[in-house]
Amino acid sequence: MLNTLRKIVQEVNAAKDLKAALGIIVLRVREAMGTQVCSVYLLDADTNRFVLMATEGLNKRSIGKVSMAPNEGLVGLVGTREEPLNLENASEHPRYRYFAETGEERYASFLGAPIIHHRRVMGVLVVQQKDKRQFDEGEEAFLVTMSAQLAGVIAHAEATGSIRGLGKLGKGIQEAKFVGVPGAPGVAVGKAVVVLPPADLEVVPDKSIDDVEAEIELFKQALESVREDMRNLSSKLATQLRKEERALFDVYLMMLDDASIGQEVKRIIRNGQWAQGALRQVVMEHVARFELMDDAYLRERASDVKDIGRRILAYLQEERQQTLTYPDQTIIVSEELSPAMLGEVPEGKLVGLISVLGSGNSHVAILARAMGIPTVMGAVDLPYSKVDGIDLIVDGYHGEIYTNPSPQLVKQYGEVVAEEKELSKGLAALRELPCETLDGHRMPLWVNTGLLADVARAQERGAEGVGLYRTEVPFMINDRFPSEKEQLAIYREQLSAFHPLPVTMRTLDIGGDKALSYFPIKEENPFLGWRGIRVTLDHPEIFLVQTRAMLKASEGLNNLRILLPMISGTHELEEALHLIHRAWGEIRDEGVDIPMPPIGMMVEIPAAVYQTRELARQVDFLSVGSNDLTQYLLAVDRNNPRVADLYDYLHPAVLQALKKVVDDAHTEGKPVSICGEMAGDPAAAVLLMAMGFDSLSMNATNLPKVKWLLRQITLSKARELLGQLMTFDNPQVIHSSLHLALRNLGLGRVINPAATIQG
Incomplete structure (x- = not known):
C-alpha cells in the first residue's frame, strides 16, 4: 500500500493542473482499492458548498453541477465532522441525499474521508461499492492516509490555478x-x-574529450568570468552594505578559488571528461555532502555551491543568465x-x-x-x-x-507602506530625546548588533548602548576560527564606535540554527543539543581566546559587558566565570591593565527561570533572550512555518515567566534587561516596562517606534494595563486587548498597521 501511495502522489504531483490532478486521484484510488466508484468533492469557499469535481464510476456530466451544503448529505457530514464515515448501506443513513444526475442509487456501501490542509477542510474523498459491505480497517486507513497525503498536493494545484486564472471552479484569477x-x-x-537558475546542472550529460588543455582553458575562462561577476556585484552593493556584510561575497570567491572547486573540476577534466560534466560531478558531490549534514547553516552553503555551479555552467554554455x-x-x-x-x-x-x-x-x-x-x-x-x-x-x-x-487589499497595504515612510520621517526627530514616560520614568533603549551596518543605523536612531552584540556573525562569515588578533580588531571597532556607551558582547553562540561551515555540528535535534555555552565550555580554547580578545579590546574604553548564552544551571555559570577570570588573569600578567567588566547571563532556558535568584547572586546583570525563551516554553521551532502561528511571546506562560525573572532578579538587587523580537514590538515594550525591566534591547529599525510609544504613556497606565492582561488565559485575547487599549489612548500609530488587515 505504501508503494501504491507513493506512486499516486508522484503522479499527482506531476499533473499540469488541478483538474488533471483530481482525475488521476479518482482513477488511481479506484484501481488501488478495487472499488466501483471514487469521487472528489471540493469545498468552494465563495458558496460554502461541496462541489463534485472529479469521479470515476458516477455520471461525469454531473461534475461541477452537483453540490451540497455542509449540513446536507453524507459528504457534508464527513466535511463538518472532519472524520471518516464508513457505511454498509448508505441509503439507510438519515443524512443520505440522492442526486439523480449522478446515477449513484446503484451503490450501497460508502466510505468518505475529509481532505484537510493546515486545519482547513478542502474537500472529501469518497469510494462506493454496489454490494452492501463494511469497508475493512485497512481500506479505511488507506483512504485516510491518501486524503492526508493529497491535501498538500491539492492545495498546491489549487493555488497554482488561482495564480494563473485557472481556479478550481473555472473562475478567473483569484487572490x-x-x-x-x-x-x-x-x-x-x-x-x-x-x-530561476541560469543553467540546470542536473541535466548535463557525460561527454569525453580529446583536447584536455583546451577544455581546461575554457573552464578557467568561465571561472574567471564568474569571479569578475562576483567582484562587480560586491562593489555594486558597496553603497548599501558595510565591509562585513560584503564579506558574504568573499565566501563565493573563496569557493571559486583554484584550490577549491576549480582544482577538483580540472582533475576530472584531465581524466577525459568535458568541463560541463566535470563541473556537474563536483558540484553535485558537494551539494549532496552539505545536504546530508541536516544543518540549517550548511544547507545554506549547499545553495551557495549550487548557485556558483549554475553561474559557471552558464558561461560554459556561452549564454548568460536570462x-x-x-x-x-x-x-x-x-x-x-x-x-x-x-x-x-x-x-x-x-x-x-x-x-x-x-x-x-x-x-x-x-x-x-x-x-x-x-x-x-x-x-x-x-x-x-x-x-x-x-x-x-x-x-x-x-x-x-x-x-x-484585490484593489482593496493593495490600497490597505499601500497605506501601510506610506504610513511607515511618513512615520520614519517623524520618528527621526526623536533621536536626541530621552525615552521617558509622561510621568518621568526613564527607560534606556539599547540595540542588538552583529553586522557593521548596524552601528550606523543604531547611532542614527539614538541608541543608548548595545544590549546584545552577536559575536557569532564574524565567525559565521569566516572560513576558519578567527584568531585572537582578528577578534580583537573586530571587537575594538564595535566598542570604539559606541564609546562611552556600554556594549554587551555575548560569547560565541553557535548550534541550533547557527552553524559554522568549518565546525559542523550534526544533530537530530539541534535546538535541544550542543549549542551556546555548552559548545564553548567543551572547547575552552575557543572560549579563552574569545574572552581574551574582548578584554584586550576594551583597554582604555572600559565600556565592555560580557554576556553568557544558554545557561541552564549554576554549574555551567561557575565554570564559565572561572574561565573568564582565568583569561583576565592571563592578560593582566601580560601587562594589560583593565578592570574586570560586568558579567551577565542570558535567561533563555525555562530551567533558568526557576533558578533566577541563585543565578543572579553570581553575576552582575541578567538579560532575557525572549526569542529562545518563548520557543522553549511553548515547544515551538520559530523557523518552522507549520507551527509559526503557535510561536507567541504574548502567551500567558511567557508573560508570567518574564514577570518572575524580573521580580527574582530585583530581589537579589540585580538589573535585568531583555533582548529579542519582543523588546522591539512597541506594544509589547509597554508591558515589559510595566514588568520592571531595566532596559530594552532591540533591532535598530524598531527603536524609534518603541521610543515614540513609551514617551506617550505613563508608567502607571502601563502597569494598570499589564495587571489586566495578566489575568487572561488566551494569547489572542491578550493581543487584541492590548492593541485596543493603546488605540483607545490614541497610540495606535506605531503598532504594526498590517495587523489589522484581513486578506
Missing part, C-alpha cells in the same frame, strides 16, 4: 494567501520577478535566494524578497534585514515558478504573501 517565516520586517507591494527586466517595485521570488541575486537588481527598484526555502537566519535574511528589505522565507506552499509578472504583497511582519491581491 490567494501563502504563509512562510518572517525574514525581515516591513511591507512591500509590487510585481514578482522570478529568478535577461531579466526589473520593474520599479520589484519583488524577487526564488526557490533559493542567494546574496548575489540582491545585487543584480538596479538600485532603488528592489522592494521585497520571497524565498521558498531557507529560514529567518539564512545569509539572505541577514542581508535583507541589513538593507531594510521586507522578506518572507520558507514559503513552501507557494508555486513560485508560476508567479512571474503578477502583483504581490509581501508582509515581512507576519511572514505572509498575497498573490493577485
Whole structure:
C-alpha cells in the first residue's frame, strides 16, 4: 500500500493542473482499492458548498453541477465532522441525499474521508461499492492516509490555478494567501520577478574529450568570468552594505578559488571528461555532502555551491543568465535566494524578497534585514515558478504573501507602506530625546548588533548602548576560527564606535540554527543539543581566546559587558566565570591593565527561570533572550512555518515567566534587561516596562517606534494595563486587548498597521 501511495502522489504531483490532478486521484484510488466508484468533492469557499469535481464510476456530466451544503448529505457530514464515515448501506443513513444526475442509487456501501490542509477542510474523498459491505480497517486507513497525503498536493494545484486564472471552479484569477517565516520586517507591494537558475546542472550529460588543455582553458575562462561577476556585484552593493556584510561575497570567491572547486573540476577534466560534466560531478558531490549534514547553516552553503555551479555552467554554455527586466517595485521570488541575486537588481527598484526555502537566519535574511528589505522565507506552499509578472504583497511582519491581491487589499497595504515612510520621517526627530514616560520614568533603549551596518543605523536612531552584540556573525562569515588578533580588531571597532556607551558582547553562540561551515555540528535535534555555552565550555580554547580578545579590546574604553548564552544551571555559570577570570588573569600578567567588566547571563532556558535568584547572586546583570525563551516554553521551532502561528511571546506562560525573572532578579538587587523580537514590538515594550525591566534591547529599525510609544504613556497606565492582561488565559485575547487599549489612548500609530488587515 505504501508503494501504491507513493506512486499516486508522484503522479499527482506531476499533473499540469488541478483538474488533471483530481482525475488521476479518482482513477488511481479506484484501481488501488478495487472499488466501483471514487469521487472528489471540493469545498468552494465563495458558496460554502461541496462541489463534485472529479469521479470515476458516477455520471461525469454531473461534475461541477452537483453540490451540497455542509449540513446536507453524507459528504457534508464527513466535511463538518472532519472524520471518516464508513457505511454498509448508505441509503439507510438519515443524512443520505440522492442526486439523480449522478446515477449513484446503484451503490450501497460508502466510505468518505475529509481532505484537510493546515486545519482547513478542502474537500472529501469518497469510494462506493454496489454490494452492501463494511469497508475493512485497512481500506479505511488507506483512504485516510491518501486524503492526508493529497491535501498538500491539492492545495498546491489549487493555488497554482488561482495564480494563473485557472481556479478550481473555472473562475478567473483569484487572490490567494501563502504563509512562510518572517525574514525581515516591513511591507512591500509590487510585481514578482522570478529568478530561476541560469543553467540546470542536473541535466548535463557525460561527454569525453580529446583536447584536455583546451577544455581546461575554457573552464578557467568561465571561472574567471564568474569571479569578475562576483567582484562587480560586491562593489555594486558597496553603497548599501558595510565591509562585513560584503564579506558574504568573499565566501563565493573563496569557493571559486583554484584550490577549491576549480582544482577538483580540472582533475576530472584531465581524466577525459568535458568541463560541463566535470563541473556537474563536483558540484553535485558537494551539494549532496552539505545536504546530508541536516544543518540549517550548511544547507545554506549547499545553495551557495549550487548557485556558483549554475553561474559557471552558464558561461560554459556561452549564454548568460536570462535577461531579466526589473520593474520599479520589484519583488524577487526564488526557490533559493542567494546574496548575489540582491545585487543584480538596479538600485532603488528592489522592494521585497520571497524565498521558498531557507529560514529567518539564512545569509539572505541577514542581508535583507541589513538593507531594510521586507522578506518572507520558507514559503513552501507557494508555486513560485508560476508567479512571474503578477502583483504581490509581501508582509515581512507576519511572514505572509498575497498573490493577485484585490484593489482593496493593495490600497490597505499601500497605506501601510506610506504610513511607515511618513512615520520614519517623524520618528527621526526623536533621536536626541530621552525615552521617558509622561510621568518621568526613564527607560534606556539599547540595540542588538552583529553586522557593521548596524552601528550606523543604531547611532542614527539614538541608541543608548548595545544590549546584545552577536559575536557569532564574524565567525559565521569566516572560513576558519578567527584568531585572537582578528577578534580583537573586530571587537575594538564595535566598542570604539559606541564609546562611552556600554556594549554587551555575548560569547560565541553557535548550534541550533547557527552553524559554522568549518565546525559542523550534526544533530537530530539541534535546538535541544550542543549549542551556546555548552559548545564553548567543551572547547575552552575557543572560549579563552574569545574572552581574551574582548578584554584586550576594551583597554582604555572600559565600556565592555560580557554576556553568557544558554545557561541552564549554576554549574555551567561557575565554570564559565572561572574561565573568564582565568583569561583576565592571563592578560593582566601580560601587562594589560583593565578592570574586570560586568558579567551577565542570558535567561533563555525555562530551567533558568526557576533558578533566577541563585543565578543572579553570581553575576552582575541578567538579560532575557525572549526569542529562545518563548520557543522553549511553548515547544515551538520559530523557523518552522507549520507551527509559526503557535510561536507567541504574548502567551500567558511567557508573560508570567518574564514577570518572575524580573521580580527574582530585583530581589537579589540585580538589573535585568531583555533582548529579542519582543523588546522591539512597541506594544509589547509597554508591558515589559510595566514588568520592571531595566532596559530594552532591540533591532535598530524598531527603536524609534518603541521610543515614540513609551514617551506617550505613563508608567502607571502601563502597569494598570499589564495587571489586566495578566489575568487572561488566551494569547489572542491578550493581543487584541492590548492593541485596543493603546488605540483607545490614541497610540495606535506605531503598532504594526498590517495587523489589522484581513486578506
